[in-house]
Amino acid sequence: MRIDRVLAVARKNLRSLKHDRRTIGFLVLMPLLMITIFGYTFGGDVKNIEVYIVNLDQAPANQSISAAIIADLETRDTLDIVRIYGPSDAGVDPVGIGRDKVKDANIWATIIFNETFTQDATRLAGDSSGQSALVRMMVDGTNPNIVQAISNDVLTAIRTALGSRAFVAPIAISTDLVYGKDARFIDFFAPGVMGLAAMMVTFMLSIISFIHERSTSTLDRLLTTPVTEGEIVAGYALAFGLVGLIQSTVIILAAVALFDIQIVGNPLTVLLIVFVFGAGIQGLGFLLSSMAKNEFQAVQFIPLILFPSILLSGVFWPIEAVPAVLRPISNFIPLTYAVEGMRSVMIRGWGIGDIWLQIGVLVVFACVMLLLSAYSLRKRR
Amino acid sequence: MSGINEGKAKRATRALEGAGDTIHTHKLRKEFDTLVAVDDLDLKVGHGLLYGMIGPNGSGKTTVIKMLVGLLRPTAGKAFVLGEKVPIKDNVSRIGYMPQEMAIYTDLTVHENLELFSALYSMDRESFKKREQELLKVIDLSDRGDNLVSQLSGGMKHRVSLACTLIHDPEVVFLDEPTVGVDPELRVGFWKYFADLKARGKTVIMTTHYMDEAVRCDVVGMMRLGKLIGEGTPKELMASTATSDLESAFMVMAKKVGT
Numbered sequence: 001m002r003i004d005r006v007l008a009v010a011r012k013n014l015r016s017l018k019h020d021r022r023t024i025g026f027l028v029l030m031p032l033l034m035i036t037i038f039g040y041t042f043g044g045d046v047k048n049i050e051v052y053i054v055n056l057d058q059a060p061a062n063q064s065i066s067a068a069i070i071a072d073l074e075t076r077d078t079l080d081i082v083r084i085y086g087p088s089d090a091g092v093d094p095v096g097i098g099r100d101k102v103k104d105a106n107i108w109a110t111i112i113f114n115e116t117f118t119q120d121a122t123r124l125a126g127d128s129s130g131q132s133a134l135v136r137m138m139v140d141g142t143n144p145n146i147v148q149a150i151s152n153d154v155l156t157a158i159r160t161a162l163g164s165r166a167f168v169a170p171i172a173i174s175t176d177l178v179y180g181k182d183a184r185f186i187d188f189f190a191p192g193v194m195g196l197a198a199m200m201v202t203f204m205l206s207i208i209s210f211i212h213e214r215s216t217s218t219l220d221r222l223l224t225t226p227v228t229e230g231e232i233v234a235g236y237a238l239a240f241g242l243v244g245l246i247q248s249t250v251i252i253l254a255a256v257a258l259f260d261i262q263i264v265g266n267p268l269t270v271l272l273i274v275f276v277f278g279a280g281i282q283g284l285g286f287l288l289s290s291m292a293k294n295e296f297q298a299v300q301f302i303p304l305i306l307f308p309s310i311l312l313s314g315v316f317w318p319i320e321a322v323p324a325v326l327r328p329i330s331n332f333i334p335l336t337y338a339v340e341g342m343r344s345v346m347i348r349g350w351g352i353g354d355i356w357l358q359i360g361v362l363v364v365f366a367c368v369m370l371l372l373s374a375y376s377l378r379k380r381r
Numbered sequence: 382m383s384g385i386n387e388g389k390a391k392r393a394t395r396a397l398e399g400a401g402d403t404i405h406t407h408k409l410r411k412e413f414d415t416l417v418a419v420d421d422l423d424l425k426v427g428h429g430l431l432y433g434m435i436g437p438n439g440s441g442k443t444t445v446i447k448m449l450v451g452l453l454r455p456t457a458g459k460a461f462v463l464g465e466k467v468p469i470k471d472n473v474s475r476i477g478y479m480p481q482e483m484a485i486y487t488d489l490t491v492h493e494n495l496e497l498f499s500a501l502y503s504m505d506r507e508s509f510k511k512r513e514q515e516l517l518k519v520i521d522l523s524d525r526g527d528n529l530v531s532q533l534s535g536g537m538k539h540r541v542s543l544a545c546t547l548i549h550d551p552e553v554v555f556l557d558e559p560t561v562g563v564d565p566e567l568r569v570g571f572w573k574y575f576a577d578l579k580a581r582g583k584t585v586i587m588t589t590h591y592m593d594e595a596v597r598c599d600v601v602g603m604m605r606l607g608k609l610i611g612e613g614t615p616k617e618l619m620a621s622t623a624t625s626d627l628e629s630a631f632m633v634m635a636k637k638v639g640t
Contacts, residue, residue, distance in 0.1 A: 216485075216487075217480040217481070218486060220447075220480050221498075221546075223451070223452060224450045224451060224452065224478040225498065225501040226473045226474055
């Protein structure tokens with residue numbers, strides 16, 4: 001081995017990098033982006049879980065244990081208490097309102113203290129009957145992480161509230177899961193994996209095949225035939241949307257067979273989401289690919305798009321675990337809507353009418369991407 | 382042989398002056414940033430001719446072809462193909478284009494490639510099947526229809542590329558450097574196809590920088606720095622420059638117009 005020849009090869013590679021400014025930028029910015037997003041998200045606890053509290057406890061404020069618990073909950077930001085109903089609100093059926101809000105997935109939980117909460121807790125203190133005063137919670141069980149975080153936070157608050165008192169009162173939590181009664185982590189996970197898999201495959205296939213189409217000039221040949229730009233883009237979307245569908249079907253079947261995951265809603269609705277999402281992601285890949293000058297630049301888009309999507313879309317942990325600074329980004333990531341839609345169908349058992357927001361966002365995303373792709377093709381001429 | 386060529390030459394000259402040319406351009410111009418690739422080109426190609434555009438690399442041949450088939454927009458000037466202003470729409474199915482690169486799907490079979498392009502031209506199954514058999518015979522790949530293109534040799538790929546261009550039996554065929562990287566034996570075969578196309582009344586416009594090949598064309602246009610510096614039958618060109626081959630003729634022409 002001769003060092004001068006090694007150096008010559010090394011120099012050749014560095015020089016070709018030097019001629020590609022975008023790649024240099026990528027080499028510096030990509031790790032920065034990764035460490036920022038990873039650092040923020042992995043370090044993050046679940047925060048700002050939106051809940052209602054219904055406090056019907058009639059004990060005077062200075063003696064009320066429920067008031068102390070609520071006060072403690074408010075000192076932390078795990079729960080974002082959107083609304084507190086007091087005893088005077090009993091007339092509007094706050095428990096019913098709270099249940100509906102959880103059912104509609106507007107909030108994650110409603111925490112209820114009944115009229116005799118403080119009285120029961122005080123009475124049962126020192127009692128050997130084994131009975132406890134109950135904090136009732138109606139929780140959306142779609143996401144086990146969230147359920148866990150709420151329970152932990154309420155337990156902490158109970159402990160803190162009682163710690164400042166002279167007696168130890170038996171207080172227990174009774175959780176009533178509105179959705180996902182038997183949901184395990186795998187049930188929460190499966191829709192996320194499906195969305196992510198559909199995204200990775202369609203995105204990579206689309207970017208690579210289109211750049212190939214360009215570099216081999218088959219695109220030039222296509223564009224001299226009667227086929228229109230729109231037809232090319234639609235053909236790509238159809239093909240890769242179908243690939244996404246087949247893949248999701250395999251994942252669903254495997255998840256049911258191996259892990260016995262629950263699918264409460266209609267699996268076809270799930271596949272519809274995958275198809276629309278896949279078509280949109282295909283368009284995105286096509287568009288980005290057309291902005292790249294060479295294969296290397298095209299490939300750079302893969303981590304640039306995939307990493308934020310994986311980390312910020314709620315695939316592995318709830319959006320509530322994404323730090324507030326980054327959360328607005330989550331709202332711009334299509335995967336967020338795909339995964340949320342699929343979870344609503346698979347765990348909550350919702351139909352198309354209930355996930356119109358998610359479907360709508362994905363349809364708009366797909367249309368915009370496909371139109372822009374067709375436009376970018378036209379502009380090439 | 383020479384009598385036939387003279388007949389062709391007469392027809393060529395007539396066609397050059399005719400109004401109903403298959404291709405004609407008027408002050409056609411293409412600039413890339415500061416580079417003038419095609420410089421106010423006036424070009425006429427009559428019906429049924431084998432027209433060869435020759436010139437060194439970078440003389441603007443490919444750019445002209447790309448504007449004619451609608452892949453590049455002219456910066457200025459006009460171009461007409463089959464009487465339609467470029468980029469043509471109504472007559473797209475009447476032209477065929479073979480890019481310089483192979484431009485075929487190497488991960489598909491020969492048959493699948495041909496089928497794709499036939500579908501894009503909305504050919505019906507029957508005529509496609511007939512045409513496919515015909516073309517596979519012409520390119521001598523009748524037994525390779527189900528082979529993946531990636532498994533074929535370079536020369537075979539070239540032939541498949543030509544077949545894709547001709548699948549819909551176009552009236553005007555644009556061939557951009559069809560013989561680059563093609564071995565001598567295959568090149569002879571290619572020229573046989575081109576002659577055959579012409580015999581069937583097709584108009585062929587091709588670019589090449591192999592001057593020795595261009596002798597076989599009816600009319601040769603010599604391109605240099607985006608301009609046509611000479612045009613005529615190979616015989617005329619050689620006669621007017623008192624040379625015995627097109628390469629020398631090109632040199633003389635180039636000298637005449639200056640640097």
